[in-house]
Amino acid sequence: MAFSTLPPPRDNWPWVVRLLPAALAVAFFAFGLAYPDHLSADGVVYEAIARHLTANTTLGRQALVASAWWPPFPTLLRLPFTAMATLPGIWPIPSLLLSSAAAAWVVSLLIRRFQQWGLRGGHTWIAPVIIAQPFFLEQTLGGGLGPLIGLFALHATDGLAEWTERRRLRALVRLAAGSAMLIGSSLEMVPWVAGLYFCLFFDLVCGAFPRGQRAAVLWLALLPPVAVAGFWFLLNWLIMGDAIYFLRGVLRHRELLSRPIVAPFPFSPMDALAVIIALLSATAAAWRGRRAGVFLGLLAAAPVGMAAILNLRGLLGSPTPLLFVAAPLTVFAVAYHARDNAHRVLARTVAWIAALALTLGAIARLPERSLFAPERASYAALATQRGHWLPCLESHVRLLSPFSVVFVAGYDSLALLGPHPPPMFVSTLDFDFAAAERDYEGNRLFLLVRRPEGRGAMDSIHWKFPRIYERGTRYTLYDSDWGDWRLFEIVQLRPMEKAP
Amino acid sequence: MFHPLFPLKADDRVIEDPLALCRIHPALSAHQPLTWAQSVVAGFLAAALMGGLLARPWTTARVLVFCATIFYLLSTFYKLLLVRMSVSRQAEIHVPPEALAADDDAALPTYSILVPLYREPESIKNIVAAIAAMDYPADKKDVQLLLEEDDAVTRSAADALTLPPSFRITVVPASFPRTKPKACNVGLARARGEFLVIYDAEDRPEPDQLRKAIAAFRTLPPEVVCLQCKLNFYNPRQNLLTRWFAGEYAAWFDLSLPGLSALGALIPLGGTSNHFRTAALRGLLGWDAYNVTEDCDLGIRIYRRGGRTRILDSTTWEEACSSLPFWIRQRSRWLKGYIQTWLVHMRNPAALWKELGPVNFIHFQMLIGGIVFSLLINPVFWAMALTWFCFRWTALMTLFPGPIFLMSALCLFVGNFIFIYLGGIGCYRRCYFDLVKYAIFAPPYWALMSIGAWRAFGQFFTNPFHWEKTRHGLFHASPAP
Incomplete structure (x- = not known):
C-alpha cells in the first residue's frame, strides 16, 4: 500500500x-x-522615509502615509535594510x-x-x-x-x-x-x-x-x-x-x-x-x-x-x-x-x-x-543638484542671516537633501506657516518649493497653497530660483494674524 | 529511533499503577508544580523585575516591551510558516478509500478504545452508538468505558444500557488525583489491543477512522507511535461562541498541526482521537495523572523519546462548549495544563534541548510557552493601544523607541490582521464557508482566551491539579456533518 x-x-x-x-x-x-x-531617485526617497521611520521622527511617520503617490509598502519593505543606507555615499x-x-x-x-x-x-x-x-x-x-x-x-x-x-x-x-x-x-x-x-x-x-x-x-x-x-x-x-x-x-x-x-x-x-x-x-x-x-x-x-x-x-x-x-x-x-x-x-x-x-x-x-533620460527621475541628477547649487543656496541664505532655516517642501526634498542634510535645511511634508514660526521663533525662515510637475505637483504644499510656485502666498516673498526649485522667504506673521 | 521510558516485559505489572510515570520518573510528572530550582529562578526573575521597575521604571518597561515585541513578531512569522507548510504533501496522511477496501477483516488487529466518562449520563448512549457504528469488526474492538467509582449517575446510566459484546465497563478507583489521565492509565493497563485510541463522551468519530489508522500505521515507520486525528464540532453554528470556537479549531487542526507535521516538528496532542501503538504508549508509562493537559504533555514526551506523531486526515466531531462560563473553565484548564507541561519539560532545559534538538526546542517554546505567554500579555498591549488611540498619552511613546515602535505597529496592524485572516482560511479549508466572516470579528474571542489564561495562571498556584470538567450535552442535534 x-x-x-x-x-x-x-x-x-x-x-x-x-x-x-x-x-x-x-x-x-x-x-x-x-x-x-x-x-x-524614487529609491532614494523611499530610503529616506525608512531612515526617518527608524529614527522615529514625525516626518518619517507622515511620509509613510501622507501621499497616495508614495505608498507605504515600498518603504516598509526597505526597513530591514535601512541600516545599510547609512553606508558611505548614499547609493x-x-x-x-x-x-x-x-x-x-x-x-x-x-x-x-x-x-x-x-x-x-x-x-x-x-x-x-x-x-x-x-x-x-x-x-x-x-x-x-x-x-x-x-x-x-x-x-x-x-x-x-x-x-x-x-x-x-x-x-x-x-x-x-x-x-x-x-x-x-x-x-x-x-x-x-x-x-x-x-x-x-x-x-x-x-x-x-x-x-x-x-x-x-x-x-x-x-x-x-x-x-x-x-x-x-x-x-x-x-x-x-x-x-x-x-x-x-x-x-x-x-x-x-x-x-x-x-x-x-x-x-x-x-x-x-x-x-x-x-x-x-x-x-x-x-x-x-x-x-x-x-x-x-x-x-x-x-x-x-x-x-x-x-x-x-x-x-x-x-x-x-x-x-x-x-x-x-x-x-x-x-x-x-x-x-x-x-x-x-x-x-x-x-x-x-x-x-x-x-x-x-x-x-x-x-x-x-528611459529612466536615465528625465532629468528629475535619476539619482544622478539629484546628486548633481545637491552637489552644485545646494551649497550655493546654503551660502546665500546664511549671508542673509546666520540663523536661517530653509523648509524644503515635498517628497522630492527627501531625495534632494540626502541622508545627512545641512542643519539649516528641514524637509517638510505638511507645511504650516504658523507652526513653522512658532517652532523656529527668532529664525529667518525660507521655503523651497519645487516646480509642480508629475507626482510632485500633488504634494501637500501645492494643494494646501495652490499656485504657490507661480504666485507665492500672502506669507511668502519670492527670493530666487535654484534649478527646478524656487526659494521664498517667509514673512513673519503679525501677532493676531493666523496663517492657514 | 524510539526509546521507551521504561522497558516493559510482557508480564510486567508496573503499568497497572495509574501513577507509574510519577513514581518511576517523577522528573517528568507535574505532581510537583514548581521544582525548588524553578522557584528560585522564578523568584529571582520576579525580584529583578520589581527592582528594575522601582529603580528604572521606564528603562525596564522599555526592555519588556522590546522583548514582547520581538516575541510577537516571531509568533507572526511562525504562524505564517506553519500555515504555508500545512499545504505541503507531507502535512497529513490521506488514506484513499481503495486502500481501505483492500483490507482483510481477518488480518485486522484488536483495537482498544478508551472512553473516560465522569458525570456524563446523557452522553453515554451516543458514544456507545457512535463506537458501535464504526466500521471495524466488532470482535476486534476492545472498548472500555472508564467510569469513576463514585460516579453513581453515569454508572447507573451505563448499567441501564445493553452494551454490545465488545464493550466493558472499567471502574476507576476513587483516589487523588481525580483526573482523566489517571482514568486512562487504568484503561491502558487493561487494554488488549495492539493499537489504542481515546474518545471523549461527546465524540462522534468518522466511521472509517480505525481502519484508516491501521492502514497508516502499517505504512509508517515504527517510530511513529501516534496519529492525531483532526477535531471539529458538530454544533459550530449554535451561537457566536461556537462559531468562533469552530474557527479556532479549524485553524489549529487543519492548518497549524498539519504544518507542524510537515515540518517534522513535535505535536502537542489534542485531547481525543489520539491513536497509539499500545506497546509504545506503555513504554512511555502512559499519561501523567497530574497534568490537566495530559495529551499535550504526552505529545512532547513522545518526541523526547525519539517517537513521532503524524496527522491523520480523519475527523472526530465533538460538541463545542456553547456556554461562556464553561468555555472559560475549559480554556483555563487547557492553559493551566500548558503551563504545567512547559514547567515539567523545562526542569532541565539542557536535557530537553539535547533530546528534542534545537529546532524542536524552539517549536516547544513557541507552541507551549508561547501560546500562554501571548495570551497573558495581550491585554497589556491592547490596553496600551487603546489608551494611545483614545488619549494620545505621550508617555506611552517613550516605551516604543524607533525600531520598536515600527515593529509594534507592524504587529498591531499586520500581525493581528494575519491572525484574523488565518482564522478565515481555517474556516474555508474546513468548508465552514458561512463562518469565514465571523473570523473577522475574532478579537473579542481572543480577549476571552486571555481571560482564560489569567484565570489559569492564578489557578496554577492555588489549585494546580484541579480538573475543571467541561459540561457537554448542551447541544442535542444528533447527526454529525
Whole structure:
C-alpha cells in the first residue's frame, strides 16, 4: 500500500534552474552597484522615509502615509535594510537589493510555471527574454519599483489563473495577497487590481459553487486589499488628522497639474503589437473555453490601455509600473496558452513573436521612456543638484542671516537633501506657516518649493497653497530660483494674524 | 529511533499503577508544580523585575516591551510558516478509500478504545452508538468505558444500557488525583489491543477512522507511535461562541498541526482521537495523572523519546462548549495544563534541548510557552493601544523607541490582521464557508482566551491539579456533518 506517507515525488528541475534566481539577484545587484549614476531617485526617497521611520521622527511617520503617490509598502519593505543606507555615499542599497531580488523572483516564477506547464527545455527562453527587456533592466538595475510591482502583479495573476482552473485555496490567498501588496505599493495599479477582481467576480458568477462558498471566497479575496486601504485611511487619520489626506492631491489633480506628467504618452507600435498578442491569446482561450486564459490575456493587455487613460487624465507616473508589468504578463498569458498540446506549435510561434515584439518595442522606445533620460527621475541628477547649487543656496541664505532655516517642501526634498542634510535645511511634508514660526521663533525662515510637475505637483504644499510656485502666498516673498526649485522667504506673521 | 521510558516485559505489572510515570520518573510528572530550582529562578526573575521597575521604571518597561515585541513578531512569522507548510504533501496522511477496501477483516488487529466518562449520563448512549457504528469488526474492538467509582449517575446510566459484546465497563478507583489521565492509565493497563485510541463522551468519530489508522500505521515507520486525528464540532453554528470556537479549531487542526507535521516538528496532542501503538504508549508509562493537559504533555514526551506523531486526515466531531462560563473553565484548564507541561519539560532545559534538538526546542517554546505567554500579555498591549488611540498619552511613546515602535505597529496592524485572516482560511479549508466572516470579528474571542489564561495562571498556584470538567450535552442535534 503506498499512499501519501511516501515522500513527495522529486521534481527533476536542473540545478541550474534552482540556482538561477540567486545568481540573477546577485548579478543584478552587482551591476546596479557598478553604475550608481543610473539609480532611481524614487529609491532614494523611499530610503529616506525608512531612515526617518527608524529614527522615529514625525516626518518619517507622515511620509509613510501622507501621499497616495508614495505608498507605504515600498518603504516598509526597505526597513530591514535601512541600516545599510547609512553606508558611505548614499547609493540606495536597500532599493537595489529589493529590485534585484524581486526581478530574480519574477524570472524564477516564470520559469517555474513554464516547467509546470510542460514548456521545458528550449522554451524556458521566454523568461530570459523578459530580462533582456531594456525597461526591465532599467528598473532592476536602477533600484526602481517596477520589479516589485511586477512580482506582485504576476503573483496575483498566477493566483487568479490557478483559482479559476483548480479552485485552490492557496491560489485565492496568493491573489488576495498580491492585490493587497499592489494596493499598498502603487496608485497606478489600483485600476488594474480592480480589473483583476472583476475577473474574479465574473468567475464566481459563472462558476458552480456550493452554498455560501461565493461569499466566503469574496471575503477571503477582498479582505487583504480592503484591510490595506483601511489601515491607510486609519493611519492618515491618526497621523495627519485627516483620513483622506493622502488622497487630497489625487482628488484635486486637475487643478494642480499644469501639464501632464508624461506628454505625449510614450506609446509605440510595438506596444500595440504586444496588446494585440495578449488580446489574441485571450480570444484563442475564449474560443477554446479556457476562462483562465481569457483573464490572463485581458489582464496582460490592460496595463498599456490603462496607462494611456491615466496619461490622458494626467495621473500617469514616470516611470510607470503599468508599462513595466505589461511584458511579463503578456509572456505569462501566451505561455499559459502555449501549454496546450492542441495548439502548441501555433502558440509557440506566437510566443516567439511576442517575445521578439516586446524586445524590439522596448528597444524602440528606450530613448523616450528611459529612466536615465528625465532629468528629475535619476539619482544622478539629484546628486548633481545637491552637489552644485545646494551649497550655493546654503551660502546665500546664511549671508542673509546666520540663523536661517530653509523648509524644503515635498517628497522630492527627501531625495534632494540626502541622508545627512545641512542643519539649516528641514524637509517638510505638511507645511504650516504658523507652526513653522512658532517652532523656529527668532529664525529667518525660507521655503523651497519645487516646480509642480508629475507626482510632485500633488504634494501637500501645492494643494494646501495652490499656485504657490507661480504666485507665492500672502506669507511668502519670492527670493530666487535654484534649478527646478524656487526659494521664498517667509514673512513673519503679525501677532493676531493666523496663517492657514 | 524510539526509546521507551521504561522497558516493559510482557508480564510486567508496573503499568497497572495509574501513577507509574510519577513514581518511576517523577522528573517528568507535574505532581510537583514548581521544582525548588524553578522557584528560585522564578523568584529571582520576579525580584529583578520589581527592582528594575522601582529603580528604572521606564528603562525596564522599555526592555519588556522590546522583548514582547520581538516575541510577537516571531509568533507572526511562525504562524505564517506553519500555515504555508500545512499545504505541503507531507502535512497529513490521506488514506484513499481503495486502500481501505483492500483490507482483510481477518488480518485486522484488536483495537482498544478508551472512553473516560465522569458525570456524563446523557452522553453515554451516543458514544456507545457512535463506537458501535464504526466500521471495524466488532470482535476486534476492545472498548472500555472508564467510569469513576463514585460516579453513581453515569454508572447507573451505563448499567441501564445493553452494551454490545465488545464493550466493558472499567471502574476507576476513587483516589487523588481525580483526573482523566489517571482514568486512562487504568484503561491502558487493561487494554488488549495492539493499537489504542481515546474518545471523549461527546465524540462522534468518522466511521472509517480505525481502519484508516491501521492502514497508516502499517505504512509508517515504527517510530511513529501516534496519529492525531483532526477535531471539529458538530454544533459550530449554535451561537457566536461556537462559531468562533469552530474557527479556532479549524485553524489549529487543519492548518497549524498539519504544518507542524510537515515540518517534522513535535505535536502537542489534542485531547481525543489520539491513536497509539499500545506497546509504545506503555513504554512511555502512559499519561501523567497530574497534568490537566495530559495529551499535550504526552505529545512532547513522545518526541523526547525519539517517537513521532503524524496527522491523520480523519475527523472526530465533538460538541463545542456553547456556554461562556464553561468555555472559560475549559480554556483555563487547557492553559493551566500548558503551563504545567512547559514547567515539567523545562526542569532541565539542557536535557530537553539535547533530546528534542534545537529546532524542536524552539517549536516547544513557541507552541507551549508561547501560546500562554501571548495570551497573558495581550491585554497589556491592547490596553496600551487603546489608551494611545483614545488619549494620545505621550508617555506611552517613550516605551516604543524607533525600531520598536515600527515593529509594534507592524504587529498591531499586520500581525493581528494575519491572525484574523488565518482564522478565515481555517474556516474555508474546513468548508465552514458561512463562518469565514465571523473570523473577522475574532478579537473579542481572543480577549476571552486571555481571560482564560489569567484565570489559569492564578489557578496554577492555588489549585494546580484541579480538573475543571467541561459540561457537554448542551447541544442535542444528533447527526454529525
